[in-house]
Amino acid sequence: xxxxxxxxxxxxxxxxxxxxxxxxxxxxxxxxxxxxxxxxxxxxxxxxxxxxxxxxxxxxxxxxxxxxxxxxxxxxxxxxxxxxxxxxxxxxxxxxxxxxxxxxxx
Numbered sequence: 041x042x043x044x045x046x047x048x049x050x051x052x053x054x055x056x057x058x059x060x061x062x063x064x065x066x067x068x069x070x071x072x073x074x075x076x077x078x079x080x081x082x083x084x085x086x087x088x089x090x091x092x093x094x095x096x097x098x099x100x101x102x103x104x105x106x107x108x109x110x111x112x113x114x115x116x117x118x119x120x121x122x123x124x125x126x127x128x129x130x131x132x133x134x135x136x137x138x139x140x141x142x143x144x145x146x
Contacts, residue, residue: 088130096122 072078100115100122107113 089126092126093119093123096126 069078072081096119100118103118104113104115
C-alpha cells in the first residue's frame with residue numbers, strides 16, 4: 041500500500057472501532073431501559089445535581105453577604121466554576137468506579 045492508502049485504511053479502521061464502541065453503548069442503554077434502571081440512574085443523577093446546585097447557591101449567597109461592597113463577587117461566575125468542579129469530580133468518581141472489576145464469577 042502507498043502512504044495515503046495506508047493512512048486511509050488506518051483511519052477507516054479507527055472509525056470502525058469507534059463506531060463499534062457506540063453500538064456497544066446503545067446495546068447497554070437498551071438493556072438499562074428495558075430493565076428500568078435507566079430512569080433510576082437519571083433520577084438519581086438529577087437529584088444529586090439539584091441538591092448540589094442548592095447547596096452551592098446557599099454557600100455562595102453566604103459568601104456574597106459577607107463580601108464588602110468594594111469586593112467584586114460575581115455569583116453567576118462562581119456558581120459556574122463550582123458546578124464545573126462538581127461535574128469533573130463526579131466524572132472522576134465514575135472513572136475510578138469503572139476501573140474496579142465488577143464481573144462476577146460462576
